[in-house]
Amino acid sequence: MSYKIAFFDIDGTLVNERKQIPQDTIDAIRALQSRGVEAVIATGRAPYFFRPIAEQLGIDSFVSLNGAYVVYKGRPIFEKSIPREHLEALVGHAAKHNHSLVFEGHSEFYSNEEGHPHMIDAVTSLRVDLPGYDPDFWKNESIYQVFLHCEEHEEHLYNEAVPALRYIRWHKTALDVLPAEGSKAQGIEALLKHLNLSVSEAVAFGDGLNDVEMLSVVGLGIAMGNSHEEVKPYADYVTAHVDEGGIRKGLQYAGLID
Missing domain, CATH: 3.30.1240.10 (Hypothetical Protein, Haloacid Dehalogenase-like Hydrolase; Chain: A; domain 2)
Structure with missing residues (x-):
């Protein structure tokens, strides 16, 4: 399968416990982008909670607030507020x-x-x-x-x-x-529809309980080695810890970088 887009959770996935992005992860994301594969943040955080992280990685598209607010290249394309x-x-x-x-x-x-x-x-x-x-x-x-x-x-x-x-x-x-029906998966599906891509063309990385639906819906769901134990059964592949090259190794497994 040739994947065309990759979604990344933040806490415990892109950043470690110190809320820092490992250099190995930065290099892996840049290698992914250099190959023309879209990198998208998919997080429970609100946009104002991760702007510096997105800027550091050169990412301008995101599924935020657990799927409720989705932006593609700076433009909102989906939102679902709580009644x-x-x-x-x-x-x-x-x-x-x-x-x-x-x-x-x-x-x-x-x-x-x-x-x-x-x-x-x-x-x-x-x-x-x-x-x-x-x-x-x-x-x-x-x-x-x-x-x-x-x-x-x-x-x-x-x-x-x-x-x-x-x-x-x-x-x-x-x-x-x-x-009740909200999840990152809902936001991801909205973005994929906007891009005319299928879920089978997407990869997702996550580690937390709010990542279960996301990992389940995409073509390749990758759980971090440091994931909550209840999350791992929903993944297609479990990569290494965030501080041990987890993103790089997962992208290599997906065939997206060398």
Whole structure:
């Protein structure tokens, strides 16, 4: 199979635990691009959380916010915001349990509580600025994803209370909240349709629970060696750790670089 496009998760895939891109990965992405293969970021992060990473790699197309906001060469081509009534239900339920929320638009993000320790712990782990404070941001702007700040033993409080939403843990104190049908796969399919490409012509790299659908839908799904153990069964191939040439070795396996 001659693959024409490759999608890359960020955390644990393009960047390591120190949130740095290994030089080996930079070289591999450049080699891929030199062969005319499109490199696309596919992440749960919002665009303002990964701009320096995209610029460092020379990537200007991305599937962001877990598939809810897709940009091709600087132009938005797909977006799916969370319905206002579902946000209202989430806000009300989180308030009952004193759980902080962060609302993510495509260009700004705001918290409904200032200085919550769970929020600070999670957001600072991404090595990005903390959100501003605006508890009504969700009422006035399109929201594509929400950070729900609670611990693992508290997740059950939401699965049945607000079933129209999907919850994916990415940090010990944080979950991504997105529409029940939302996933990176949805955003990838939208971009492939825009480019008139089939899913069989795509490769994807990932390591987290929010990568399962993405790895399953493409022609070749590659899990990083450092992947969550529940992710690996959904991949066609498990490459090396992010710090051990995982991207390069995966692209070589796909026949995309030497």
